[in-house]
Amino acid sequence: MAYVTYEHRGQRHAGELTGRTVVPLAGITELGADTTPNTLTEATRDTSAEIAVTEVKLLPVVPRPAKIFCVGLNxxxxxAESQRELPTYPVLFPKFASSLLGPNDDIVLPPESGQVDYEGELVVVIGRPGRRISEDRALDHVLGYTVANDVTMRDFQYRTHQWMQGKAWDRCTPVGPHVVPPEAVDLAGAGIRTVLNGEKVQESDLSRLIFSVPELISKISVFTALSPGDLILTGTPGGVGYRRDPQLFLRDGDRISVEVDGVGVLSSVVRAAGSDGQDGAGR
Structure with missing residues (x-):
């Protein structure tokens, strides 16, 4: 079982993905602020409007999250490859809804950056609101999990001690292709890997997170309330291009995928920006 947000014939819908078909959820136009686990469970499945997933445009699973939290060095x-000390508190930075790409959209290389890097990550989608959430209750607030590629412009990231200018570019972060419920994911050991042009460039498993999913939810909710539709990108394993020798950055024509066992595969094509510097529509 998995859930998607998609467009068909100019209309936005939320749907349940079953194999290669999507069944609309009656009364739900997108996953987000009004989507809780109960909402998804109780929604009527409009089987008369079932459609092949190849016939729809998949959007970022939550197209308009109120808050996007990203975790560095996790x-x-x-x-170790970043030559930093082990953090004792999560390294956090924001993205915006405008940063997100759909799972079938191209990653467009901004003409201003020559160091566009990949970062495969597990994403937590919040499903129940809360503030000062205890670790032992944290997973009760999860709607599900999805996948992201935290595409990063390194030459902008390291211009200051703050990372936002390298991380929060418009239309830079693919998220998807779907949300799976919490029980589908083995947080104790599911594998995560990034594959670039057929070569595995990152590989780890979720047991190696320095700050676990419950810890992240608990610590973030101390300083701000979490709401349904909020996203937490949980950090990337070793193997990023900037830290390789020689360095490895994304180039026009590359194909890159991020895989999380039990969650899904997020595959993207990389292309250069048009002559006007604009990042056009997805493929």
């Missing part, structure tokens, strides 16, 4: 191998 795998020991990435901390």
């Amino acid at each position: 795998y020991r191998a990435h901390v």
Whole structure:
């Protein structure tokens, strides 16, 4: 079982993905602020409007999250390759709804950056509101999990000690292709990997997160309330292109995928920006 947000014939819908078909959820136009686990469970499945997933445009699973939290340095191998000390508190930075791409949209290389890097990540989708959530109750607030590629412009990221200018570009972060319920994911050991042009460039498993999913939910909810539709990108394993020798950055024509066992595969094509510098529509 998995859930998607999609467009068909100019209309936006939320649907349940069953194999290669999508069944609309009556009364729900998108996953987001009004979507709780109960909402999804109780929604009527409009089987008369079932459609092949190839016939729809998949959107970012939550197209308009109120808040996007990103975690840096959350795998020991990435901390080591970054030559930093092991953090004692999560390294957090924001993205915006405008940063997101659909799972079938191209990653467009901005003409201003020559160091566009990949970062495969597990994403937590919040499904119940809460503030100061305890770790032992944290997973009760999860709607499900999805996949992201935290595409990063390194030459902008390291212009200051703050990372936002390298991380929050418009239309830079593919998220999807769907949300799976919590019981489908083995947080104790599901594998995560990134594959670039057929070569595995990142690989780890979720047991190696420095700050676990419950810890992240608990710590973030101390300083701000979490709401349905909020996203938490949980960090990337070692193997990023910037830390390789020689360095490895995304180029026009590359094909890159991020895989999380039990969650899904997020595949993207990389292309250069048009002559006007604009990042056009997805493929």
